[in-house]
Amino acid sequence: MHFVKWRRVTWEGCSVLLDINDGDRLVFARLSPASTLKIGKKNCSLKPLIGCPFGSLFKVENGKDGLFLLRIFHTEESNNIEEEEDGISEDVSKDNREIVDNNTAQRLTDQDIHAMQRQGATGDEIVEALITHSATFEKKTSFSQAKYRLRKQKKYAPKVLLRRPFARSICEAYFKKYPSRIGFLRLDALSLLLTMANVTAYSDILVVDMVGGLLTGAVAERLGGTGYVCNAYSGATPYPMDIARIFNFSNEICERIVRCCLTDLCPVLNGTCELVNQSKDACNSKTEQKEKLSSCESVSMEQDIVAEDGVPEVIAEKAAPLALKPSKSAKAGEGASDNLINLWKERGFSSLLIAAPELDAWSILQKLLPLLSYSAPFAIYHQYLQPLATCMHHLQIEKLAVGLQISEPWLREYQVLPSRTHPCMQMSAFGGYILSGTRTCTYDAHSH
């Protein structure tokens, strides 16, 4: 068997996450010689990024032919200031009696700066000039000086960090900029879901993913080209899974992501509303239709994720739509074959994961639980507690599962700096709720 290798260096056609100025702006892009990134009003070629290791840092420089990206190396200082938040911790190191300086302290005008840029000054040179011409810089505490420098650097010499689009970075980026697109699924909740559902190689995982494909992608990443993610949907239209396309999945992995209509998987249950039985082919053709739709959509998906809480000096303009090469992962999300569906009906899925904040937990689970193998774990994410409580109660009463638990993850980040260590002043106060458990075998007879 040929196992998936995760490449640590970019290639043409690979999908990347660009982190501009320490998270102020986050952009997903696909690298090609023609693709560009908009910085301010100008475009900047992404070609220099091809062949660089993930984790590389670039500076936007001002050249004769416009902006270009120049690879630089991390310096020790850059580690500190970026983590500092504005706020009360500053009071510790500075003397409160000091008078706050006003904006007249800068003697360099915008015209002066534009002139320097036209004459080919680098961003760093402009920052130094601003410092030299600041009337108050010398009077600031060293901490305030560092903050001033950083602010100017972000404006005149922005940095671009090249990141691997992994479940971690994708979830963090979406949660920071567009949480509603992923149903407010925070990274710690996502990681708990994967753990509680025992996602591992050679497993067949049933997912209901109404969080844009994030869950599907995260599961596929953990399967590493073995087993299957079955992205199940109800009705005629598959749920969008554009985010799964941001992952740099090889063909081996893409083939393991399949879609399936629930009507094809589920035996018709007594007493439910009459099922509109669609043939599998009809179902698949609709999947493909949707497929086309979503690859168009993915142009906009893979654009900028713009800072919403923008620091004023931060470049926050929309990037130009990136030239999208046909992606390697274009095949992710094909309809499941009859063979596979029959296999699952026989063997059952190894785990079930549900992240469908719009749907009632118990309504879904009561239909899907029979598709799960005995002793298989399941985990359901929801934004509201009550639907999970009701669902858990049903499972208990009907003795369908054991090890039932509703958990709420709680995440706190810290600023760790000499004499200025404390939890971050702003926090995400809510990571959703998760109901987890293990299916039991309800029949004593060896009925299968």
Next chain:
Amino acid sequence: MHFVKWRRVTWEGCSVLLDINDGDRLVFARLSPASTLKIGKKNCSLKPLIGCPFGSLFKVENGKDGLFLLRIFHTEESNNIEEEEDGISEDVSKDNREIVDNNTAQRLTDQDIHAMQRQGATGDEIVEALITHSATFEKKTSFSQAKYRLRKQKKYAPKVLLRRPFARSICEAYFKKYPSRIGFLRLDALSLLLTMANVTAYSDILVVDMVGGLLTGAVAERLGGTGYVCNAYSGATPYPMDIARIFNFSNEICERIVRCCLTDLCPVLNGTCELVNQSKDACNSKTEQKEKLSSCESVSMEQDIVAEDGVPEVIAEKAAPLALKPSKSAKAGEGASDNLINLWKERGFSSLLIAAPELDAWSILQKLLPLLSYSAPFAIYHQYLQPLATCMHHLQIEKLAVGLQISEPWLREYQVLPSRTHPCMQMSAFGGYILSGTRTCTYDAHSH
């Protein structure tokens, strides 16, 4: 006007909280020459505590006539070890390769110790003897040595700390030992209730207190003998308020705690179930009946609060029922006079506080809100979120209040020790929910 003075020294008949071995055991007692505290199987007179400042520390000593309490003074070391928890932080300072010693290391037998005690050895002498006869003490890290010493001290030379029974200490003691008796009302939630309801001097505060009198007492403490706490109850039987009797309230304060049947306060609302109109006299006589009942009960209330999570060596036996002198606060909780009731009907209450975990929030609030003055704040504590959410929704829809908010307090204690600082390993994970708001004047006309 004569203002209440809080005494900092105990007197005969005063109510105290005895904290034995740093919270291992918490006992409420009333001081008299005859009152005793049970330590192990022996009684120990509380007389030496009379006339001592609150905050005094005592050691249980072994005298000719049995145990006695001897006042001692805080030492610097005692501050540290007591805050240390068993657990992983110990690993930091000790070498993991060290072999844990077993129980055979102590060469002093129980018989030896009893003999020493009979010969009049002090507790500290016994502790020193145990250390001398421990085969492994010298090999322990200094941290482990301190823990060993503390454990033995707690057993052979227990300490008793004399505390003022304030809202803080009473709430902490009950929450630690019998949280269900105060509806799991944690100190931070109680403090928020008082703040959100703007409890202050010269106010008339309406409370629904189904948390044993804790809320009533805490409000009375803040009023300091001005204004009134009206402890309202529904039906024929007042809710118990024994905990309010633990506070050291002077007569001035006790007079300001009154009880009132809700049927006497509330205008009969259209369309509610027919009210069984009880005459105020009937209502009061029942109050008094209950009063008798609860002063009997208070014997058991003011007994031991025993450690539930007992460290094995800790004395955790029930103390003998304390000889209860007629308390100064016996008069707290008289029925409200007609005058007062009429005044409240005219003027409205200045705030409303509800801590009734058994009742539906909106059912209560819709009846009590009209008794509140316009622009008066209210705050409702509940253990479940949903009843408060429903209540808030009604208030919004019917435009009865502004500034509506459901808050959940969150409290974390830290261990702060050199090289061993971290949040405490065990925490109370839940402090309840509070709905707060301000009543608006719903009529544009000057209708009153």
Next chain:
Amino acid sequence: MLPGDPSQAISLQRRIRDGDLVIVYERHDNMKAVKVNEGGVLQNRFGVFKHSDWIGKPFGSKVFSHKKGFIYLLAPTPELWTLVLSHRTQILYLADISFVIMYMEIVPGCVVLECGTGSGSLTTSLARAVAPSGHVYTFDFHEQRAAYAREDFELTQLSSLVTVGVADIQGDGFPAKFLGTADSVFLDLPQPWLAIPSAGKMLKPDGILCSFSPCIEQVQHSCETLKSKFTDIRTFEVLLRTYEVKEARTEASCGDDGGFLRPLPCKRRPQSAGDHDADEVSSDSAVVVAKPAAEARGHTGYLTFARHQCL
């Protein structure tokens, strides 16, 4: 803001008068303090409001602008004041304020020392807690800030309960005249450990000190200093999480997926289930749901409490 006698307490009969301080409530996150002035007007995005229309109305009334916009006029409280005061410094918020006052056992009649005054947010709540017979002595080394605070206490009529002093407590300690007089001392200083020895001298035996610090290093240093003269040293963090409430409408129709996955929270019962037909909810009904707000203040500061040793 605080009643000086029973007649000043808020009541159904109390009417807004010329010269009253009112809190103008637009929304829960938009309020301001206004002193009512017979000839005054308030202008905001909802229009122009004449103060003369307010006079004679009960507190808590909804009043209208010329273009039918409306606001509520609320009686000031320390909580509302905290939301409208001008932030000359970082202020303490509800959760910390409540806990500090409870944990320092501040009750009517207490003498409390506070440093620094800052924007006076905590001071206002301290004044409420010591009223009617106690007093708060609050210090700030910043002359201008102290002057602003005094103006605020005039406006909120707390001057009889609060005295603002200008002093560098961290450098010089508390004034000697407070020796042994304080029931409680509150410190909000960058280097609280410098002021702790002086604070200890001001406290009565068994009196309580509280130090508020954002950084753990300040706490570590303070706790070391506290060990020599204080007992019961405990450090806490208090936060508040607020909840959003909304009404969720349900669809009860069986869609083309056979009613397979219906939106929350139309609860249908499994046909197999037997004896509990409890939480049936009628079709097309509305349900109130609540969830925590997404963002919250993640940290304000650590609160370290200690009791002055009882010798």
Next chain:
Amino acid sequence: MLPGDPSQAISLQRRIRDGDLVIVYERHDNMKAVKVNEGGVLQNRFGVFKHSDWIGKPFGSKVFSHKKGFIYLLAPTPELWTLVLSHRTQILYLADISFVIMYMEIVPGCVVLECGTGSGSLTTSLARAVAPSGHVYTFDFHEQRAAYAREDFELTQLSSLVTVGVADIQGDGFPAKFLGTADSVFLDLPQPWLAIPSAGKMLKPDGILCSFSPCIEQVQHSCETLKSKFTDIRTFEVLLRTYEVKEARTEASCGDDGGFLRPLPCKRRPQSAGDHDADEVSSDSAVVVAKPAAEARGHTGYLTFARHQCL
């Protein structure tokens, strides 16, 4: 515990066989691991269970003792294993484990170094994450502890994914043969800063280090050390709060107080209210309510992550 190929995955057809490892589930807080043995018996408070009765049943089955007591037989997973393993040291729990694996970007094929092995709780989850083609090298300086861990990995059939070494990493660093080979390094050491320079050398460029420490001083020291060779230094704390679910029965009768204050949560509508008759609940109905469990683990440790600089 982990399928080595598709045929080993849990399935509806898979039956318990002689020699299988099963998790015996009594209650959510009472489980144990048992190796099935044709002639074996399990005895607990519910009676005597013969292993031979288990063989041939599907995993997840309820099985009975001679006196009709019952247990469930579950297929082992790393999560269940964490609940049953013997605690030779403090272990990492679910929330930390999940976050560590996600944040270290551990995926199939990764090479991970871990120190120390401890009770092997995290190791088991690391093995699941790197399977089928990666490997976990885990180290403990305690010979006996390493031997126990090896036995456990034999039992759970993880030996092909995990190698346990005995070494004092904190003192001597990681073995040189791992230079530049690791995708991720996890440290759970009393003085992690001593091992950080060596960990850096083992990591591939942009590889991720995670250090778990209970005390903030350890974090402060580690972060200082990390600054020279690492970027993206971030510290987190992860906790879990669990909820209790119960059914609350309501009384719908109007008591002698005129139905004034009825127990939760029989919702009656105010007669004055008009247009929203939504959340009417039928009388004598049961409602499922949930609230957080009273006690929880308040702290496990701080997780500090950093990326090895990409040069």
